[in-house]
Amino acid sequence: MRTAARPLAALSLTVATTLALSACGEGEDATEAAAGTAGAETVSFTWDRNVAAEDQDPRFEETSVEVPKNPEDIVVLDMASLDTIGALGGEVAGAPLDSVPDYLQQYLADDAFNAGTLFEADIIEIESQQPDLIIIGGRSSALYEDLSEIAPTVDLSLRGSYTETLERNATFLGEVLGAEDEAAAAIAAIEAGIEEARAVTADAGTGLGLMVSGGELSAMAPAAEGDTGRGARGGLIYDAFGVQPVVEDIAAATHGEPVSFEYLLETNPDYLWVVDRDAATGAEGAQAAAAVLDNDIVEQTKAHQDDHVVYLDPTAWYVVFGGIDTTKIMIDDVMQIAG
Template sequence: MLKRRNMLMLIMSALLVVVLAACGNNTKTETTQEASTDTVNAAESEELTIKHKLGETKVKKNPQKVVVFDFGILDTLDKLGVTVTGVPQSNIPPYLSKYEDKEAYKNVGSLKEPDFEKINALKPDLIIISGRQSEAYEELSKIAPTVFLGVDTTKFMDSFKENMNTVGQIFGKEDQVKTELSNIDQSVKEIHDKVTATGKNGLIVLANEGKLSAYGAGSRFGIIHDVLGFEQADTKIEVSTHGQSVSSEYVAEKNPDYLFVVDRGVISATDGKESTSAKQTVENELVKNTKAFKEGHIVYLDPNYWYLSGGGLLSVTEMVKEIGASIK
């Protein structure tokens, strides 16, 4: 009898130990889960202060509803796997054509004319703009936190990298941005070394409706000189948004080794306007006497990267590649 009683006590003690251990594990698991949830919530509620050209903006980390007006920033977010809510759907570059889907993405106006009513209805957590929307900054800021991330062409690479790092910080993509920038730096160095080894100079022109505008160092296309190493065929080109108006006689006089052409007319054509072919405008009898033409060094750059975008992880990568591919 005594043995049976002792046996029962041993069994009850063992069961008690098991129950207590299970309770302890459940408590530990619940505590761990709560701590993990608290960490996630803290990360989501973290507020950043972003300094930019137009001021300072407080932004919550990892914003969910994002409206983007700059195609360079859009291609960056696309590369980083960040979802956006609204974009201007006119003149979207072909390489970003998925954003033309009116069911997946909301149309928030045009590059120069934001639709304030539609943007307000979206209740975005963040709006990102650049130069074309700078005048609307105050109005957009009344709707949601608005950050200016346009590229300063007078210091292109520094400004570009600063913007990319800001994007990385906002969306928690710092490591990915670091890797992408490292890859771009490597490509830039390779192309720069290749260009400087040729000792050749270059002239950059924008062709639009039968007219030409020249751009030099420090301009919107100045990366060709400032970053990739081409000497300027004309060191006195005025720096301006719309370029210095020039003629075919001017191009013939400067006689560049390379002539880089951005065809603005391609963009006009996608907007339903008739345009004169850049090749028709550029390759006349005067220009055919230049070294650039005779040596096969007239290079037509993709305006979707150079004119519409620029300043994005995808667009800058492709811009560098285009210059590299042009060197013969």
Template sequence: MKKFTLFFSIAMLLLFLAACGNSDNENSTDNASSDKSSSEESKTISVKHELGTTDNVPVNPKKVVVFDFGTLDTLDKLGIEVTGLPQDNIPSYLEKYESDKYENVGSLKEPDFDKLAEIDPDLIIISGRQSQLYDQFTELAPTIYLGVDTTRYMDSFKENLDVIGKIFNKEDEIKTVLSTIEESIANLKEKAEASGKNSLIILANDDKISAYGPNSRFGIIHDVFGVTPVDPNIEASTHGNNVSFEYVLENDPDLLYVIDRGAVVGGESSAKQLVENKLMENTKAYKNDNIVYLNPDYWYLSGGGLESVQEMIDEIDASLK
């Protein structure tokens, strides 16, 4: 009987010690998990961009304000939520961001700094239209510039994606989508070269037109996609070169690409009525039904996004019939 009692006591002691060990392990695991979560939330990186270097950019920021629709396009494609954005002139395919769910932070050129202060964002992303206000943004939150440099479109595009991938831990997803884009571009360049066609890009704005060539705002058509410019001497410019319809007729491109500014800024499309006039009826582009109206949402408002760049590729590809 004494032996049985001794054996039972030892067994109970071992069970007690084991239970204490498990409890310590669980507490240790919980603490480690908590420490890891806390570490991830507090992790920051430095981001070098066109306007300088921004330190203390949080990884996976909770409250993000975006002033660049190309970046908004990319974040939307990646399933990353934003807190605020300018709600005027949002591209139609991103119209969900017009909802009251998102804070309206003014316009692209006139940010609402009071609203920004109220939001107290973790990160602000800007581009060209807000660049002169950079210092004011930095007083409120870490601010980075992610506009696309059109003189080196794809390199700049990839650099911006690399920054977004590191901030939001989306490197793998970006790599997958970018691979598809690069394959599409390679195929388009072959098609453009084989077509032997030249082209001219114009922006229709009310009753005026501006021409764009290589290294310009829309020069990706020539520089990256490989479509030959009918006039390689157009001065590179963000706003384009003011030209006449006589200029278009004189150069007589095989393809005429038209971007209608009025359709996205004024809400009314007038480009077709402006462009397809009596003089233009004498051009090859008109006679061969090769006046191509590009979607201004992608080309004018949100260029440089993961979705918009693919759509731009697809539009030019379709024009080379």
């Protein structure tokens, strides 16, 4: 296995280590408070932040934040970042405890406190704990303004290329934690695993990503240019893992996302890649995806007849996606079809 990451496409987001605090716009006061003195060693993180109001079209501004190296107390409201911090040997002091999957519990401090939910922070509790660093992403991105008044806050949301975002985030967190070598090795291993998975899907024919929730079906489409969050997540099976979409423009072909069982027979992909959303969210009394797809129409599809209905880990693909350990789970899911 390679021990150094192959260079990826140039990143639009910059990660750089610096030995002195500099004026950095948003979050500067909190940064100085956390770092203690102007000479404290820090790491700089820059990203494009949506500064538009909820009812306005997105408007992005470049935002740079200096965060202290080797922070003692980290609050994380993004499960992918919790994953990567733990995989690199760190631990998290605060998180949305009710949303942390079993396989990531080991990365919480023994006395970890509940920082809220994936969507809403417990501002009072977080402020009382006075963390050195706060990390948001995806569902919690809108919390930046409030949280940046407490401590240096960075947004590690998935933006554009999955592999580039993963490399950016792991590199940044590796610098923060003093685990640069571990981050480089993890990036190289994941890159190799994704390449192996893409080699398998290249010979697998067509596929359709399918989300099942509440007994209903939604077709997942490749991400559009610039997609973040939900749009990028839905396209991972194609964009990151190379599955050939069964139709050229899935979104257009479905007039949106909801589809019928007849649509599965009409498009008749070689593989169905299924995410059980209700299992991911723990919806009570929900019918399992396998039960929803157990009907006469689906049984007529090529995917069913060839035993090519692949059930993806719902927590990895719907809740966490983007962390080091989680990406390994995703690679293993895709590699189920090898052989």
